[in-house]
Amino acid sequence: MxxxxxxxxxxxxxxxxxxxxxxxxxxxxxxxxxxxxxxxxxxxxxxxxxxxxxxxxxxxxxxxxxxxxxxxxxxxxxxxxxxxxxxxxxxxxxEPSETVSPISSIELDYYRSADGNVADDVKSDVVRQAISTANTGDVAKALSLINEELQKDNSEYKEAELLITSGSILYNSGRFSEAISRFETALEIDYDDMMLRERNYWYLGNAYFQVNKLDEAKFALEQAFELNGAYSRVAQSYLRALSVR
Known part of the structure; x- marks a missing residue:
């Protein structure tokens, strides 16, 4: 919780x-x-x-x-x-709506402070650089930056952050199976940030939804719902809709 x-x-x-x-x-x-x-x-x-x-x-x-x-x-x-x-x-x-669709894309952006500046203490330099590169359309380079960083000795949180970021980039490129692999690997890491874990489940559920693996999608969305965070309500709505499929 x-x-x-x-x-x-x-x-x-x-x-x-x-x-x-x-x-x-x-x-x-x-x-x-x-x-x-x-x-x-x-x-x-x-x-x-x-x-x-x-x-x-x-x-x-x-x-x-x-x-x-x-x-x-x-x-x-x-x-x-x-x-x-x-x-x-x-x-x-x-009856629940049967017209829900997986999210079309995952937002790739920086954390910013109230004055519009990038908050230096939120994302690692590599993550920020990868996001910036992906936003220019160079997905291969963005993924390469993250893959190189994943070869290093990182904290559990940073490892999960790198995997979720690369999964998001893959998701936005339509490479949903690869995105699923990244999101699943991130969930195997024992990191403490429950907000990041909730988002991880939300993205994974949508990735499964994209490839029509509805049972797996339901399971991931149930985990997001049960964490009872900001995604709880929207995850519940999707679960209700998927239950009538």
Missing amino acids: IESNRNKDLEKRIEAYVDGNLSPSEIDELWAELLDNEYYYDYMKSVASLKKISEDRESESKLQRTESQKTVWLSAAAAILLMFGAATIFNIST
């Missing part, structure tokens, strides 16, 4: 921002915090993605309700169609 590491106030403000319920000054304050916190910046994108899924689902539901009403008025068997339409609407509103 990582309950003690959660910033519940920040999570609430992120959700309020996504819902359009923050003032301009509150938005500025929120972004100042997010620029210095990649974990919650990534969380904000997940909340926004989840909201879009929910809105798309609601839009589809309204469209189907409208079509159902038209059918009721035009059909001679109005009573039967009304019953069918009500059952259909009930299913739409109560």
